Amino acid sequence: MTQINTLDPGASPLDYYGYELRRYRDAAGLTQRQLGDIVNYTGSMIGQIETARKLPTQDFSERADAALGTGGALSRLVELVMRSQLPGWFRQVAELQARAMEICSFEDHLIHGLLQTAGYARAVLGVLNQSNLEDRTAVRLARQSVFEKDESPVFWAILSEGTLYQEIGGRETMRGQLAHLLSFEQNPRINIQVLPFSAGAHAGMQGSFDVYRFSSDPTIVYTEGYGSGHPTANPDTVKDCSLRYDHLQAAALSLKDSAELMRRVMEERYGEPSDSVA
Template sequence: MTHINALDPGASPLDYYGFELRRHREAAGLTQKQFGEVVNYTGSLVGQIETARKIPTPEFSERADAALGTDGMFSRLVELVLRSRLPAWFQQVAELQARAGEIYSFEPQMIHGLLQTKAYARAVLGLVDQTDLDDRVAVRLARQRIFEKNDPPVFWAILSEAALCQKIGDSQTMREQLAHLLAFEGTPRINIQVLPFSAGAHAGLTGSFDLYRFASDPAIVYTEGYGSAHPTANPDTVKDCSLRYDHLQAAALSLRDSAVLIRRVMEERYGEQRASDGDPVA
């Protein structure tokens, strides 16, 4: 196992986290196993985090702060750790999401990352590459913590009906994902509209995009290519995408009708199917 003196706390936020966790744990006179029992994790996991081989979660960090009396240090530090583990090309986008006062998103093929469940995110991220999948899922879900801030952003998402029907993972994964979308009904800061197939040709045919608005900075449009991010504050691009979004909102179903469609797809497409004897088969 890597010794604490072998860790360079300046190498990365993850190394710094591990260095500080071991330093505070040892100062408290606890072994890894004892500390694990206090925070309800295994001593092995504690060791992996301390040696920068495992990414800590926000939940682990909150428990570490409570157990070690570190006044929220690890909870603050874990935000830097998780952001640093994002692909380099996406880190700027995560920063934009964290700073934005308003986020407007259009997704034609899948559920937006800020709305994904753990199982859905796992199915998306693990489709081709299973490497460090648990850590990559945790990093993606951690981005959703922007909604837990004292002043969270207003998030408006337009999803194509195709995103509801595209089966990612198994039927249970899709049921849970669509139920998760329905859980935001009545939440003023998270609004979900569905663009139905019946809308035909629409202003989003060129692909997905996000529009970020800030209190005192220019708005930014974000589009994504394969393994690359394309944020721009070009006024003409922002104006064009803002107009496209207005048209998409006009063509999409209302919030209430969108929830009705999401519920219908969830029940009819991904609901439990029953055998002739009445037992569920899916």
């Protein structure tokens, strides 16, 4: 209990969340175990969240808000908590994604993080580093809440055809990932195109990039390297990458044809395994 008593709410958003959770729980006259029984989590888990040793999830926050009558305070705070757990160099980018009116992305080797499933994200993040994998996966998926806002950004994603065939996490994970991409087929705000192998040399051969457009701020181009991100509002770079994106969209398959290709790859390459035993 010493850890709880000495928790500094000003140390980080995670510490502040834990401090507030304990304050609301105490005000309700509940023990950690009693609150855990109500929200279907263990008392130990409640204790770990209150001492900033475990990340809260959106699901937990919503249940705790309902149980403690907080008026949604914890649910509003959890987005800030998740963002604070991102690598320092990426936090500015997450902020840009949250504020953007339109996001245009080209990916030549991975499914974009805003479109990843839990299984796919876990496989990507787990390469060479298995530490705190579940928490890091939850943090990445939390970024997708930008699509749940009242004024969510319009998202255009162009994926190299190779991203459909790069088997990340195994066949079941890839099947689930492609099914997830197809779930946006009727969503006019999330548009996914595939740049086919047949396009040959193309305008994105220098690598993946994002273009963020805002209602009043300058457009920003974002590129990424090993452990570093590079956002820039340089007019020449923005002009060049915007032109490149226009050419990539022209070379990519239509939305309908892209969905048909994803569906075909999902069934033919990642279809349900045979029940027969060799």
